[in-house]
Amino acid sequence: MDQHAPAHKEAAYELVESYGFYKLVRARASGRYYVSWYDAEQRQTRRSSLRTNKSSVAHEKMRFLADLCVTGDPTEYLNKKQVTTVAELLDDAWENYLQKLPSAEAAGVARDILKREMGDKRLAALVLRDYDGFRDLLTAQEKSIGYVSRILSVLRSSANRALENKQTTVKLKVPEYQPRSKKKGLKKKGPLLTCQEIAAIIDEINDLHLLLLVVLLIHLGARVGAILDAIKAQIDLEQNLFDLNPPGRETTNKGRPVLPIPATLRPWLEDLPDGPLITYRGVAIAEADTGFNSAVVRSKIGPKANTYSIRHSLSRYMRKQRVDLEEIGIYLGHGNHDPETETTLIYCPWEPEYLENCREAAEAFVREINKHTRKWDLLRPYCVKPSYVEN
Template identity: 30%
Template sequence: MSDGTLRRELGVLRAALNYEHKHGRLLRVPHVWLPSKPAGKDRWLERDEAARLLWASRHDSKARQYLPLFILIGLYTGARKGAILDMRWPQVDFARGVIDFNPPGRKRTDKGRSIIPIPRGLKWFLVKARERGSDLGYVISRNGKPLGDIKKGFAAAAIRAGLDEVTPHTLRHTAGTWLAQKGVDLFQIAGWLGHSHDRTSELYAHHHPDHFKAAREAMD
């Protein structure tokens, strides 16, 4: 059992004990130790884990209509969950080969949304999905209707795949990590993800093969 799962289970127990004590059914509350809270946003997927998550999403009778494509877009683009769920087909320009994660009329916020080239590995899946959709419809949809959220379907796929502490945001962190591990310049990663350069350095610099290279060479 992972620390995250153990923490949740013990947290439920502690809450139940406190409730009983509050209502006079327990004289004193025994101490319940909780493992430290895991750094969820540091979680990223190895490639075999990503494959397991995709496999699990395709074997869910309720979610397989939309979840595999959501996962692929998340892994290839690193876009935020909301940006993916908001995306309509006119934002995917196959002629120019770009995806614009800013829907028409969207107000600018601190959470930037990028305009990026369509990754080659993703394009085939988008083309196939487009053939099944309408000209103006949502890219991620169920029976042609937009999805308010995908938490339940995603969580079920993660459990089926045997993955702990994995959320839709994990896909974004995975994309940034994989780019850094391949030696992509941190400024480019920032632009791809819609991050500030400082935030990108904080999250992904330690994954870059050149991280501390000059310092390491100076000490050799």
């Protein structure tokens, strides 16, 4: 990197084109391309080699930086392996994570098929017609729509990962060809429960760590794994936000959103110690199904409920409260939004109305459950109701 080029050597570089914060320049002597920018702190122009003499490659790299909207030293982004075609995307995904999956064999088959039929296509140029053509090609080979959907899911997950890793700025919109009838027929992972039934389960909880877990579930509607992974650092009481995705964890399709903290949950969070939220004898626990299922059995509510039942019951309650479906989807972590733009704007802490309807519905849900609990007062952390008499 040329950090200290004296002024009299400036003529050694010719300006090719400006890309916002950066400029594309070319060394007159070697023909090599560089990205140039002004370092205000050091009060000097700096350059970093693009490692190419090809104009098309240089412009591609500059467009990549511009699309990322980065400023300052771009070396970190230039060192990333950029992927521009389907083949490059899939090869990188295979090298870094697909081959490590339990389903690596199936992922390898999907990669080979996608590379054979779409490998030379540029990610930025893919349109619905390309996906439809791929679907028609496989169905003509008597492959089922479900098979097509599974193959394309590998492309979708690979593209999402590359976007998260800033190896591309293209957000692929890979269509889902699974029949709507099949989606409608999917069974919920846990039966719906009434507020009375949830209250009955809570009253049969004896361990305080399990009580806190269920209190978090009825407020946030999160998957139980997200709660078990959660640490105190994910809670921002100043901004009143709870980030369900722990630091360092890669974002996946099973979204873990940033949620506003309901007023009824805040007292449970204020005095938590640093580290994992759910611990037993000072150690984080790996699963909670055993304890929860035991409470369900003791409650004698009838249906075989599980922790997913709470997630489904909260979402149904929100719908009854006329909360918009898109807002519910974002709250539950499967809203269809662009993580690079729309979500960032929604999550800004200076937007007090962020998911306000869901937050208010969650509070109402908890208050309704609390009307039916005999033992635990959900509005006062770890407190037993004065009227409770143990049988």
